[in-house]
Amino acid sequence: MRIAYKTNSGICYYGLIEKVLNSKKFDKYKNKINLIFTSPPFPLNRKKKYGNLNGIEYVNWFSNFALLFKDYLTGDGSIVIEVGNSWESGKPVMSTLAIESLLNFLNVGDYSLCQQFVWYNPAKLPGPAQWVTIDRNRVKDSFTHIWWMSKTPYPKADNRNILVEYSNSMKKLLKEKKYNYGIRPSEHKIGEKSFLENNSGAISSNVITVANTHSNNIYNKYCKENNLKMHPARMPEKIPEFFIKFLTDKHDLILDPFAGSNTTGSVAEHLNRKWISVEPNIDYINGSIGRFKKLKYRNLS
Numbered sequence: 001m002r003i004a005y006k007t008n009s010g011i012c013y014y015g016l017i018e019k020v021l022n023s024k025k026f027d028k029y030k031n032k033i034n035l036i037f038t039s040p041p042f043p044l045n046r047k048k049k050y051g052n053l054n055g056i057e058y059v060n061w062f063s064n065f066a067l068l069f070k071d072y073l074t075g076d077g078s079i080v081i082e083v084g085n086s087w088e089s090g091k092p093v094m095s096t097l098a099i100e101s102l103l104n105f106l107n108v109g110d111y112s113l114c115q116q117f118v119w120y121n122p123a124k125l126p127g128p129a130q131w132v133t134i135d136r137n138r139v140k141d142s143f144t145h146i147w148w149m150s151k152t153p154y155p156k157a158d159n160r161n162i163l164v165e166y167s168n169s170m171k172k173l174l175k176e177k178k179y180n181y182g183i184r185p186s187e188h189k190i191g192e193k194s195f196l197e198n199n200s201g202a203i204s205s206n207v208i209t210v211a212n213t214h215s216n217n218i219y220n221k222y223c224k225e226n227n228l229k230m231h232p233a234r235m236p237e238k239i240p241e242f243f244i245k246f247l248t249d250k251h252d253l254i255l256d257p258f259a260g261s262n263t264t265g266s267v268a269e270h271l272n273r274k275w276i277s278v279e280p281n282i283d284y285i286n287g288s289i290g291r292f293k294k295l296k297y298r299n300l301s
């Protein structure tokens with residue numbers, strides 16, 4: 001474990017998260033981390049470049065973090081974990097590994113499952129290719145699971161920080177101040193004032209739609225210009241942004257234990273939060289430096 005780079009708000013560690021969390025030097029962060037936001041290596045039935053474990057081995061490895069993370073989290077802190085779907089090898093059958101891993105994690109840590117989210121990626125390429133594009137007997141897999149967990153049922157959270165733009169019909173309704181209140185066929189009672197108050201935006205839903213198109217952002221440009229390897233599974237900034245705004249305040253501390261290209265750290269920095277990220281692959285760390293405008297090019301080895 002060693003510090004790869006620092007900014008005014010954050011530190012990126014080069015190493016394995018198991019080692020970092022068990023190191024004495026890291027003790028100072030116990031009960032200090034407000035949000036652990038991460039996308040761990042996915043459970044796969046075949047090995048990926050960055051060394052994903054398989055099957056039950058993965059479930060056990062992953063649930064070990066439930067207790068390790070707990071020590072570092074503040075009492076009202078949150079853990080948000082994104083895990084994609086996985087498929088059994090050689091047949092068009094879904095694996096339950098992602099769900100088992102999340103459930104095991106929840107049980108081992110005795111966490112409250114505050115809410116489940118779905119990240120729907122409309123730009124996802126058709127896959128698994130064999131079943132979706134060749135045999136045509138499955139449809140495209142285009143969402144991942146995001147589980148929000150915490151030590152208590154009442155972690156810090158404010159959905160007013162992540163309001164979304166009102167629909168055109170809602171904008172019209174707010175303007176005309178006319179609403180058909182009363183009892184709906186569903187037996188919901190709509191009060192006279194229910195929909196006439198302008199709250200500056202609509203309440204977000206737990207389906208987050210973001211296309212992961214890897215557009216020409218600062219990271220891509222930096223990696224191309226410096227001939228650096230880009231991370232193959234980076235997340236769009238909108239995903240950590242949603243949870244950081246929802247679950248933390250300015251100057252709070254956020255940890256991404258499986259940081260990859262450090263999307264989380266750069267979004268946290270931009271939103272005036274403090275951050276710590278951990279990544280054992282030096283190529284991904286070198287690329288991630290490009291997300292921070294103030295850092296100069298360097299090639300760590």
Ligand SMILES: C[S@@+](CC[C@H](N)C(=O)[O-])C[C@H]1O[C@@H](n2cnc3c(N)ncnc32)[C@H](O)[C@@H]1O
Pocket residue numbers: 015016017018038039040041042050231233234235236257258259260261262263264278279280281284
């Ligand atoms: C799914 S990627 C994260 C991508 C990241 N969210 C981004 O936007 O770039 C998971 C990362 O976990 C890293 N990883 C694998 N095992 C690890 C470990 N034991 N400790 C820390 N990181 C690890 C991998 O190298 C990989 O970069």
